[in-house]
Amino acid sequence: MTSGALGLTQRERTLLVACLGSGAAAREAFAAWRPFANPVEMHGRELRLMPLLLANLRREGIDDPILPWLRGQAKLIWLTGMMRRRALTHALDALAAADIPVTLIKGAALLVRWPKAVDTRPMGDFDLLVPRERVRAALDALIAAGWTGPGSAQISDDDLDRFHALGLITIGADGTTRGGTQVDLHWRAAEAVSDPRHTEGLVRRAVAGGFEGRPVKVTGLADHLFVLLAHAFHDTVMQRYDWVAEGALLLEAGTPGDWDWPLFHRLCRRHGLEAWAGAALREIAAITARPLPAGADFPDTVVRSLRGRDVAADAARAADTTLPKLEAAFARARKSVGDSARLAAIGADALDLGSASAGASLVEGWSVPEAGGRWSDARAAILAFRAPEATIGERVALRLWLLPYLAAQVPRLDADAWAGAASERWSFVAGVDDSGCRTLTGRVCDWDGVPVIVVAFRFETLLTGVERRAFGLDHRLIGLRLSRVEMVRERAAPVIGRSLLLRDPSAERIAWSGWGGAEETGRWTVGEEAVLRFRLPQDGPVRAIRFHAPMVFCGTGAGQGVEVIVNGKPGRALVLPAKTGSRRAGLCPGATFEVDLPPGTRRSALVDLRLRIADPVAPAALGLSLDRRPIGLHLAEITLVPGKPPNKVSGWFDRLRSAWNGRRG
Known part of the structure; x- marks a missing residue:
């Protein structure tokens, strides 16, 4: 069930009121949300708001058995945030050493502007805006400083046109990126706004600040709020709603002299965000029960998308x-x-x-x-x-x-x-x-x-x-x-000799897909289909292909079905092992069998052989080994079976008859 023009569910809106409201409204909202307070089943988006909820419950004097868990969650988020702030200083130092100008946006700007006020805000990543022409240099500087991400040589101009940011992350204490700190390197401030003039204006209007003794530039309040709402509108994947809490913080902590509301309105109109921004601000005011600052609100209009389409139509388009x-x-x-x-x-x-x-x-x-x-x-x-x-x-x-x-x-x-x-x-x-x-x-x-x-x-x-x-x-x-x-x-397919051992390196160009690596006696088919693709030799006709398959792997006692398709036409189907008494689950004896080539197959013709396995099984599934590949047939060798050479007498008679017919004509 959704609530309001922004599509927040009733559960989401109730939690936001419990985090941001006051008095009876906050108490009633917490009581209504309390049945969902199961740490095992809560959504990750809800967990991000737990420090904010704890702070509000303390202000309202609400006591509840969940408070100890909330305190632990808040402490964990605070400690993690402190460690990640340290990583941010390293990123800023690396970019400064490379002489790359940086503007802090979104959460990073919030951290600089009100460092104490964001103790209740999880810091999963930091957003840094750099000039488009310095993106590759910034990538090199951050990777050299310990971040992992795409190298500068991987980024094309088309990527810079298509995307607005790249994520880089540090390696955590466990040796993986799971506990690392992410830096989102932007060259456009918001994905939804592709006009480069917006980013240029944002950088030009940025104000000076300081972070851990370092001079930095942060977005002005009007730009900060605009980027926040543009990002929230475009977020059709994560659908996070903690932007409401960030917007409430901006509106509450920003002094009237810091706001440039005419600029904010111009940005919203220019980029088609006016109606959405108006609805978002009114939703924040309704959740917090605090009036909007003078000059902030818009006329009441229908919420429409950045490109003028209805939100409902946008959602339908995204689904299709x-x-x-x-x-x-x-x-x-x-x-x-x-x-x-x-x-x-x-x-x-x-x-x-x-x-x-x-x-x-x-x-x-x-x-x-x-x-x-x-x-x-x-x-x-x-x-x-x-x-x-x-x-x-x-x-x-x-x-x-x-x-x-x-x-x-x-x-x-x-x-x-x-x-x-x-x-x-x-x-x-x-x-x-x-x-x-x-x-x-x-x-x-x-x-x-x-x-x-x-x-x-x-x-x-x-x-x-x-x-x-x-x-x-x-x-x-x-x-x-x-x-x-x-x-x-x-025409460039490799030519096979009279015989090919599948264990040989030369088979790599023949065995196209659906094959395991070379082993001592050959290769296993992996999956439901294995492809061999080659050309026949020119020195003599070929009648059939002989397959030497010493082993087969079965999931049951019914054996393993194998079908051979030759140039798109059914060639032969059989079940291995051939003897019923030899069939069992696991490794079984295979066989040598032939498959005729389609009539009219000429010398040097292309042959596309597809071995379709009825029931590929992983040995690990039967507890026989740790091999998790779905295997079926083990092929050791393929041999070309020559066609019958022409009879010399019949050939001489045919030539004589042709000459006689020509004379009579």
């Missing part, structure tokens, strides 16, 4: 982010990128998705660069790149190195992938090591005469932002991390 048709990705790529020359080119070398050169190729639905590539960050993600060595209309094979985002609360991820040919459905299951390479067949598109490949992903099982917050997971809509893309043209 899947591609209606995957083929529409090409049109969206052209509209978003504009000039194909901006796209990264792919040739013999794989395309590194973590590099700055890939910036324009990440059309939409991707996060900022991270170690190992980029995460998809929407229900649909589109990638485009030039293929100068390919021809328009040519079919190509793509190898994509992927890592799914899975956890105990995210047991499965389903994704449709498309690159101009038939779409593929990929499924990833939690607890299974299903990362690595996947193969996707694509077709080169015509982009005004330029050969371009467009890849689109559509995710159907992503958790909503509310579900992610409830589980304490990454709040973004991340699905897959893409690190590399490799393109192989059909």
